[in-house]
Every structure is written in C-alpha cells, then in structure tokens.
Amino acid sequence: PRSVWLSRHGESLYNLYGRIGGDADLSPRGHQYAKKLPDLVRKSVGGDRPLTVWTSTLKRTIQTARFLPENYNQLQWKALDELDAGVCDGMTYQEIKDVYPEDFVARDEDKYNYRYRGGESYRDVVIRLEPIIMELERSEDILIVTHQAILRCIYAYFMKKDQSRSPWMNVPLHCLIKLTPRAYGTDEERYQADI
Ligand code: G3H
Numbered sequence: 001p002r003s004v005w006l007s008r009h010g011e012s013l014y015n016l017y018g019r020i021g022g023d024a025d026l027s028p029r030g031h032q033y034a035k036k037l038p039d040l041v042r043k044s045v046g047g048d049r050p051l052t053v054w055t056s057t058l059k060r061t062i063q064t065a066r067f068l069p070e071n072y073n074q075l076q077w078k079a080l081d082e083l084d085a086g087v088c089d090g091m092t093y094q095e096i097k098d099v100y101p102e103d104f105v106a107r108d109e110d111k112y113n114y115r116y117r118g119g120e121s122y123r124d125v126v127i128r129l130e131p132i133i134m135e136l137e138r139s140e141d142i143l144i145v146t147h148q149a150i151l152r153c154i155y156a157y158f159m160k161k162d163q164s165r166s167p168w169m170n171v172p173l174h175c176l177i178k179l180t181p182r183a184y185g186t187d188e189e190r191y192q193a194d195i
Pocket of ligand 1: 020021082083085147148149167
C-alpha cells in the first residue's frame with residue numbers, strides 16, 4: 001500500500017466507565033471525535049482522493065466513521081472486532097482482579113499469550129488478522145477504524161516490530177495515525193484531535 005491510516009473508535013461509554021469489551025455507544029467526547037475525523041483525514045491525505053474505510057462490526061467503530069464523506073466506501077469486518085475478553089467481557093480491571101485474581105496475574109506475566117477464559121489472546125488476534133493483513137497488503141488508501149488491541153497488532157506489523165510486542169504499542173484515543181511503508185522502514189505521522 002502507499003499509506004495506511006489507523007484510528008481507534010472515539011471514546012465509548014465503556015471506556016468512560018473503565019469497562020472492557022461490550023458493544024457500547026460513543027460517549028459525548030467520542031461523538032466529537034467522530035465529527036472531527038473527516039478534517040483530520042483530509043489534512044493527512046494531502047489531496048481529495050477518497051479512502052476506503054474498514055470498521056469492525058461493533059457500534060463504536062461504525063459511529064466513529066459515520067461523518068466521513070459519502071464517496072468513501074465503507075466495509076465492516078468481523079475480523080476487526082475487539083480482542084474477545086470471554087467471561088471478562090464488560091468487566092473493569094478491578095472486577096477482573098477481584099473475581100479472577102490468578103488470571104489477572106497470569107495476564108500481567110505474559111500478556112501476549114494470555115487467553116481470556118472463553119476468549120482470546122493477543123496471539124489469537126494476530127492469527128485472525130492474517131487475512132486482513134493480506135488484503136491490506138494488496139490494497140491502496142485504506143483507513144481502518146477499529147479497537148485498541150487490534151490496532152496494536154496491525155501497527156506492530158507495519159512498523160516491523162516483533163508481534164509478541166504488540167500488547168505494548170502506543171495507540172491512543174482520538175489520534176489518527178498515517179503509516180507509509182518505504183524501502184527502509186515505515187514513515188509515521190500522528191494527528192491528535194484536540195477535544
Ligand atoms: O481488551 C482490549 C483492550 O482494548 C486492550 O487493552 O490489552 O491493554 O488490556 P489491554
């Protein structure tokens with residue numbers, strides 16, 4: 001690809017309450033980000049060519065993409081849904097610590113391989129993203145609006161970091177990342193929304 005654009009969904013109501021997973025709507029700040037995203041994208045594209053937008057199937061990513069121009073085609077991928085936290089879906093980290101203390105420690109000790117009960121690990125996510133990465137590699141001008149864990153894995157791939165380091169990639173809220181692969185490494189630009 002010439003460039004790939006990455007964005008997390010705007011802040012969701014679950015982000016606000018510190019809950020993981022779920023399928024919450026955006027918070028008021030998240031909606032503000034959705035409204036600002038078209039301008040951030042225009043600024044970063046440097047021209048008027050339309051991008052193709054890939055979201056997950058969850059409401060918060062679709063809501064984040066909804067003000068992008070109408071000539072941007074949008075596609076939803078189940079494979080872009082957030083890391084499945086299994087029985088911990090919808091809990092806060094404090095609740096997980098109280099209810100599943102051994103799991104909390106195990107995840108801290110090996111975050112890449114730790115698989116939530118009835119859910120996924122980062123390693124599982126890397127594997128489920130393989131078809132997405134293949135499709136990305138042969139596409140141009142894709143903007144991906146998805147979730148933190150998923151973007152960490154995609155980011156690590158394009159930045160040529162070892163996949164096992166994915167859990168520690170810094171992918172903040174309300175920030176558009178433009179990655180441009182070059183012969184010797186990948187150029188990165190970040191556009192933070194002021195909200
Ligand atoms: O559960 C998914 C979160 O977006 C990732 O956060 O892997 O740092 O707990 P975490």
